[in-house]
Amino acid sequence: MRTPNLWDVPRSTCAAGPLRCDSRQVVDGGGARRVAVVVVTYDSAPLLPALVASLDAGLAGLDWELVVADNASSDDTVARVRELLPGATVVETGGNLGYSAGINAGVAAAAPHDAVLVLNPDVRLEPGCAATLMDALDEPRVGVAVPRLADAGGRLIWSLRREPTLTRAMGEAFLGATRAGRVPALGEVVTDPASYDAAVDTDWAEGSTQLISARCWAEVGPWDPSWFLYSEETDYGLRVRDAGWRTRYVPEARAVHLEGPSGTAPGLRALLLTNRVRLVSRHRGRVVGSAFWALTVAREGIRVALGKAGTTVALKALLSPRLMRAERGPAWVAAAVDAG
Structure with a gap:
């Protein structure tokens, strides 16, 4: 069962810039592990009921709070959050600041926690997902844990990524992303289905569902808001890796990502x-x-x-x-x- 409003923390935004958006760690060692669930919204009202409905089972065994950072939605997103989960913290950023700035604002407003679960509004957690990811954070230098993702039809989403390089860009240009992705040297997107069957470290992973330890956040720092949209999770994942932390893919943890149109306009x-x-x-x-x-x-x-x-x-x-x-x-x- 979720424990709402465990700590009285004022709602705030992260207007001072990324270097001051610190993740506040739990200082005592007792009780269930605590997770700040941070969701960035922008005209996301239709997606919220199913997301919220998945949280209790998806975060079973953990103490958690929902923090929604809203980037000036023009629909009733904010009202919908408060209706669906009155105990949630809502951060109104005051403008369409982008995904990274929204994450940073949500983390800055969260109560002390052991980890941050970054979720897109169109994600639905499967039962036990977050606790399974949290267990992975107990492994040495695992700072980020990500689940196996499926789309609305149950099909595997290729969510694992390698570092972008010139060789991989050329491989994808000549072979296509699907074929190139089966060869580590030639493709950025990991497209071999067998690669998703076992736990493995990855350079980075798509940013819709990521559990980040508070210690990793404190060392690596917040997400860089200068990207606004696209490449922000790549940048963060590479920074995590370069700081000596690992991003761990955990296939036993599962979630659904509805995946709206991306990059088509x-x-x-x-x-x-x-x-x-x-x-x-x-x-x-x-x-x-x-x-x-x-x-x-x-x-x-x-x-x-x-x-x-x-x-x-x-x-x-x-x-x-x-x-x-x-x-x-x-x-x-x-x-x-x-x-x-």
């Missing part, structure tokens, strides 16, 4: 591709980043020549020094569309 595709270039430059250096940019431009140019929808906007964004340097956010997406 022209402005969002532009954001996705330009953020990937930024990511590789940041983690692999300027020379590799420049080569990755050139390959991305070439691939998108071919898509434009083939008449693929939405590609002109992305190509122009990649070729615009102003957009490549500009701060990401809703205004950036609008500017990319206008430029395209």
Whole structure:
């Protein structure tokens, strides 16, 4: 049974910037382990009933609180949260600040905890999921634990990822992501179904369902809000790895991710591709980043020549020094569309 409102913590936002959004750890060793469930919402009202309905069974055996960081929804998301779970903490961020900033705001408002469970609103936990993930955090230097994910039809979601590299980008360009992903050196997305049958460490994992230990959070720091959307979980996962922590895939823990459309709108595709270039430059250096940019431009140019929808906007964004340097956010997406 869930224990609501275990601690009286004021609601707040993380307006001071990422370096001050600290994860507060439990200081005593007694009782059930405590989890801050952090959900970032944006016009998410229709998704919330099923999410909330899955939490009691999904977090069985743990003390937990729900913290919802709402990025200025225009629907009744906030009212719906308070109706469904009156004990939840709601953080109204005051704007569409992006996924990372929402996570940071939620963690900053949470009571002391042993771990943070980051969830998308369209995730539904299977019974016992969180406790199984929590057990994985007891392994040496496991800082992040992720479950086996299925879509609404029960099909396996390829959620495991390798570090983006120039070689993997070329492999996916020539072979396609599915075939390249079966070879570790050639694909970023792990696409061999057998790879999802046993527990394994991974460079990073898709960000919809992640249990992060408070100790790992304290050492690695919060998520970087400069991404706004796309590449934020890649950046965080690589930072976790580079700090000497492990991201552990736990197939016995299960969840459903409904997976809405991603990166299909022209402005969002532009954001996705330009953020990937930024990511590789940041983690692999300027020379590799420049080569990755050139390959991305070439691939998108071919898509434009083939008449693929939405590609002109992305190509122009990649070729615009102003957009490549500009701060990401809703205004950036609008500017990319206008430029395209």
